[in-house]
Amino acid sequence: MSIRQSAKIALASLAFALVSTHAVAEPVINKPAPTFSGKAADGSTINLADLKGKTVVLEWTNHECPYVVKHYDSSSNIPALQKSAAEKGFVWLQVISSAPGKQGHVDGATAISLNEKRGATPTNTILDAEGTIGKLYNAQTSPHFFIINPEGTLVYKGGVDSIKSNKAEDIPKATPYVKDALEALAAGKKVPNQSTAPYGCSIKYAG
Numbered sequence: 001m002s003i004r005q006s007a008k009i010a011l012a013s014l015a016f017a018l019v020s021t022h023a024v025a026e027p028v029i030n031k032p033a034p035t036f037s038g039k040a041a042d043g044s045t046i047n048l049a050d051l052k053g054k055t056v057v058l059e060w061t062n063h064e065c066p067y068v069v070k071h072y073d074s075s076s077n078i079p080a081l082q083k084s085a086a087e088k089g090f091v092w093l094q095v096i097s098s099a100p101g102k103q104g105h106v107d108g109a110t111a112i113s114l115n116e117k118r119g120a121t122p123t124n125t126i127l128d129a130e131g132t133i134g135k136l137y138n139a140q141t142s143p144h145f146f147i148i149n150p151e152g153t154l155v156y157k158g159g160v161d162s163i164k165s166n167k168a169e170d171i172p173k174a175t176p177y178v179k180d181a182l183e184a185l186a187a188g189k190k191v192p193n194q195s196t197a198p199y200g201c202s203i204k205y206a207g
Contacts, residue, residue: 036136046124060143064104065200078143079118095134104142140203
């Protein structure tokens with residue numbers, strides 16, 4: 001094999017690698033949100049495509065994570081956001097991507113029971129034990145949020161707020177990214193701070 005042929009093969013391999021990387025790249029703000037179908041805690045199947053025409057909030061969660069505890073058990077911050085979203089007619093979907101045997105993994109009945117005990121009222125909870133939806137969205141932490149507008153466009157991705165701590169007393173001092181996004185969408189305005197850094201526990205994917 002000549003040097004020229006070797007160089008061509010190397011360039012072709014590089015191009016393929018770049019295409020492959022792009023294909024699994026994380027969702028892009030102001031572009032169509034990746035579609036998915038997932039099993040819900042109540043036994044139903046949720047298809048994102050069926051929710052077109054509604055604002056959809058995706059919340060990655062893990063009830064054992066201290067950062068999630070901060071926004072649920074210690075403050076009821078996220079349950080309050082869920083209630084506000086419901087009042088606006090928005091769909092709020094928790095997503096649990098913890099693999100079996102790992103922190104935060106639960107079955108449907110347990111997920112429902114946990115929400116009842118915490119006063120949480122998501123529209124439903126998706127059980128993503130294989131991590132398929134989590135990896136599709138490049139979900140990194142619990143919590144991690146993605147908001148999709150009625151046209152199916154991703155308009156927010158990132159953290160619940162701006163202070164990366166597990167202390168409830170920091171919530172009032174933080175910029176409430178998700179709250180601001182929901183209020184902007186309800187008012188027909190552009191979401192401020194559309195892409196922010198998520199914080200929390202790493203998603204407990206399989207492997």
